[in-house]
Amino acid sequence: MPSKKPRAHEGPHKYQKIAIGTKGYQVYKCVLPGCNHNVQLALALNLETLCHICNTITIITKDMLIRGKEVLKPLCLDCRATRLRVREQLISIGRTPPEEEE
Numbered sequence: 811m812p813s814k815k816p817r818a819h820e821g822p823h824k825y826q827k828i829a830i831g832t833k834g835y836q837v838y839k840c841v842l843p844g845c846n847h848n849v850q851l852a853l854a855l856n857l858e859t860l861c862h863i864c865n866t867i868t869i870i871t872k873d874m875l876i877r878g879k880e881v882l883k884p885l886c887l888d889c890r891a892t893r894l895r896v897r898e899q900l901i902s903i904g905r906t907p908p909e910e911e912e
């Protein structure tokens with residue numbers, strides 16, 4: 811039996827912004843089962859992640875990392891566009907769109 815530790819998963823990590831430690835220091839942590847990988851928010855630029863809706867590989871871009879407003883769950887371009895349309899439709903019928911979906 812090889813002693814090499816198996817990787818937790820194939821392909822890119824799936825990052826989600828979470829607070830760690832007692833000071834609530836925020837990082838992007840991989841949410842895939844068995845994976846403890848995490849990275850500082852500022853260092854997540856241009857990293858590959860999986861879209862939280864459709865699991866397509868997508869790149870973390872500058873506009874996802876606006877200081878203090880870093881996205882909770884990175885989405886691919888298509889899913890972001892879809893979500894934007896839904897928000898606009900909700901606003902157009904006078905409803906308040908939810909902040910972040912689960």
Ligand SMILES: [Zn+2]
Pocket residue numbers: 818819822823824840841842845846847
């Ligand atoms: Zn991972």
Ligand SMILES: [Zn+2]
Pocket residue numbers: 861862863864865866885886887888889890
């Ligand atoms: Zn997507």
